[in-house]
Amino acid sequence: MKRGCWERAVRCGCYAAGFWVVSGAVAVVGFAVRQGAPHVTPKLLFGGVSAREALFGGAPVFDGLWPAVVGTFYLVAGAVALAAPLGLATGIYLAEFSRGRLKEVLTVFFDVLAGVPSVVVGLFGFSVSLLLHKMVSPRLGPCLLVAAFSLMILVLPYVIRATQSALEGVPQEVRITALSLGADPVQNLAWVLIPHSFRGIASGLLLAVGRCAEDTAVILLTGVVVTAGVPRSLLDPFEALPFYIYYVSTQYASPEELERGFGAALILLGVSVSLFAVAYAVRRAVGHWALYRA
Amino acid sequence: MTRRERLTRKILGAATLCAAALPLSILIFMVVLARPLFSSFSVTDLLTGTWEPLQGRYGILPMMTASLLLALASLAVAFPVSLGCAGLIFGLAPPVVTVPLRRLVQLMTGFPTVVYGFVGVFVLVPAVRDLFQAGSGRCLLSALVPLSLMITPTMTLFFSDAFAAVPRPILLAATASGADPVQRFVWVVIPSARRGLAAGMVLSFGRAVGDTLIALMLAGNAARMPSGFLESSRTLTAHVALVIAADFQSLEFASIFVCGMVLYVLTSCAALCAWRMRAAAERYSG
Numbered sequence: 001m002k003r004g005c006w007e008r009a010v011r012c013g014c015y016a017a018g019f020w021v022v023s024g025a026v027a028v029v030g031f032a033v034r035q036g037a038p039h040v041t042p043k044l045l046f047g048g049v050s051a052r053e054a055l056f057g058g059a060p061v062f063d064g065l066w067p068a069v070v071g072t073f074y075l076v077a078g079a080v081a082l083a084a085p086l087g088l089a090t091g092i093y094l095a096e097f098s099r100g101r102l103k104e105v106l107t108v109f110f111d112v113l114a115g116v117p118s119v120v121v122g123l124f125g126f127s128v129s130l131l132l133h134k135m136v137s138p139r140l141g142p143c144l145l146v147a148a149f150s151l152m153i154l155v156l157p158y159v160i161r162a163t164q165s166a167l168e169g170v171p172q173e174v175r176i177t178a179l180s181l182g183a184d185p186v187q188n189l190a191w192v193l194i195p196h197s198f199r200g201i202a203s204g205l206l207l208a209v210g211r212c213a214e215d216t217a218v219i220l221l222t223g224v225v226v227t228a229g230v231p232r233s234l235l236d237p238f239e240a241l242p243f244y245i246y247y248v249s250t251q252y253a254s255p256e257e258l259e260r261g262f263g264a265a266l267i268l269l270g271v272s273v274s275l276f277a278v279a280y281a282v283r284r285a286v287g288h289w290a291l292y293r294a
Numbered sequence: 295m296t297r298r299e300r301l302t303r304k305i306l307g308a309a310t311l312c313a314a315a316l317p318l319s320i321l322i323f324m325v326v327l328a329r330p331l332f333s334s335f336s337v338t339d340l341l342t343g344t345w346e347p348l349q350g351r352y353g354i355l356p357m358m359t360a361s362l363l364l365a366l367a368s369l370a371v372a373f374p375v376s377l378g379c380a381g382l383i384f385g386l387a388p389p390v391v392t393v394p395l396r397r398l399v400q401l402m403t404g405f406p407t408v409v410y411g412f413v414g415v416f417v418l419v420p421a422v423r424d425l426f427q428a429g430s431g432r433c434l435l436s437a438l439v440p441l442s443l444m445i446t447p448t449m450t451l452f453f454s455d456a457f458a459a460v461p462r463p464i465l466l467a468a469t470a471s472g473a474d475p476v477q478r479f480v481w482v483v484i485p486s487a488r489r490g491l492a493a494g495m496v497l498s499f500g501r502a503v504g505d506t507l508i509a510l511m512l513a514g515n516a517a518r519m520p521s522g523f524l525e526s527s528r529t530l531t532a533h534v535a536l537v538i539a540a541d542f543q544s545l546e547f548a549s550i551f552v553c554g555m556v557l558y559v560l561t562s563c564a565a566l567c568a569w570r571m572r573a574a575a576e577r578y579s580g
Contacts, residue, residue: 011386014381014386015382017375017382018379018387018391021395021398021399021402021443025402090309093306093310108566108569109314112317115500115564116558117504117561118504119504119531119534119557120324120554124323124324126538127551153320156316186296214408216507221538245409246408246412246510248412250511265413268406272404272406277404
């Protein structure tokens with residue numbers, strides 16, 4: 001009798017834990033949707049300017065989220081453009097060309113890098129910009145380029161890990177088929193192994209995009225500002241969605257600003273969640289279409 | 295080895311070298327930029343002193359205490375929750391519950407931290423203020439709830455993986471000797487996955503220590519020794535974000551690099567520990 005009690009208690013505890021997590025998620029999403037949904041309109045993005053003017057006419061937007069959206073987009077594009085080649089190359093090297101002790105040491109290195117807090121990465125980016133300011137040109141300071149570089153450091157371990165484990169997961173029979181038909185290892189890598197692990201790599205890159213879009217601590221230290229307009233060059237300060245949300249929650253000047261903050265939170269949440277959903281779907285989907293390409 | 299293969303190898307190796315130089319150069323930058331402070335203060339002064347920049351005292355003990363307190367408390371909340379969720383996902387619940395729960399937990403890993411903080415500011419802070427009459431409501435407790443919620447999904451997924459790695463013969467043996475699912479989970483699965491569980495906890499601790507936005511938005515940021523969970527306090531990460539605006543020549547500015555060093559050392563120790571535990575777990579199961 002006593003034993004049955006005890007087991008029921010464990011089971012109830014597990015369900016309570018599940019309930020706690022679900023209600024936490026519902027609270028976050030529910031609050032963002034309830035407060036943000038009424039404000040997600042073209043006016044939220046473009047303020048008083050018409051969408052066409054802002055998109056094609058180059059009209060500046062002062063009371064909308066458009067510059068922050070564009071800033072975040074540039075930031076993500078820049079960071080991923082930097083992280084993808086380096087991360088892919090490193091992942092391939094770790095999976096295919098390194099053995100034994102060296103591989104172990106390198107893996108630990110990237111584990112450490114993956115654990116470095118984003119504020120420390122931001123601090124590093126900031127000190128790099130100080131260095132550039134002193135050594136290269138006093139006009140340089142925290143800017144879009146430095147922020148993208150720092151975000152690259154933040155997401156590099158994700159790309160490396162995704163590439164490495166996707167390549168290592170290629171089954172042995174696939175690995176040796178092309179070799180036995182006379183392909184050399186480089187051909188095997190380019191035409192068999194990489195296409196075969198395409199899904200894993202793509203899902204890693206999508207997770208990297210999501211991580212870049214949401215991170216606030218790094219850009220907080222590397223050049224984000226409240227009003228900058230749409231960035232005109234890589235060496236300008238910029239606006240970004242996550243920073244705008246942080247800014248609104250600490251010091252909003254008007255109810256309109258608060259409403260824009262709620263809208264921004266909903267947009268960012270939506271973007272991140274859908275990126276993660278797509279990443280998981282890509283990884284899970286069956287059939288290696290990339291294998292039969294070309 | 296063909297010429298092309300050698301070339302490919304060289305290019306990839308060079309890229310790997312660049313990538314591997316990054317963690318080292320971060321540490322070197324922190325040390326170099328914190329140096330002005332080390333020439334006038336001893337390391338123990340800095341690590342155990344109080345933060346009174348106007349009196350020329352740049353100790354970071356209050357911030358370290360707040361960081362550790364917050365991280366350990368949120369780990370203490372998140373651990374049983376994650377264990378329960380991972381248990382449900384492992385098979386204590388019917389698939390009708392398991393599959394959506396797993397999806398939800400996966401999606402939750404993508405919730406931006408700044409949104410957790412944002413919701414906390416508008417929902418949790420007023421609630422804490424009214425319930426406990428705690429000043430502005432920005433205190434360790436307000437940061438603790440979203441922080442533990444933030445580390446729960448990754449911890450749950452990590453635990454699920456550790457459970458899934460328990461060898462099947464052990465599970466079958468337990469079932470064959472008459473254990474029901476709950477007994478099997480508590481007495482067989484958890485003990486044999488203990489190394490994986492420990493590694494997951496250590497990694498989550500690193501994440502909790504390293505989080506900036508939740509603490510910055512919700513913990514109140516008063517730079518004094520925390521004496522309870524209803525006190526406004528400042529974590530190391532929030533300290534870095536707050537002091538960055540100071541004068542670049544000042545010692546105050548140099549002191550944030552000491553914070554950066556402490557954070558770096560804490561999280562890399564966590565990563566190393568987790569790696570060793572995982573290596574041990576692999577040897578054990580393989």
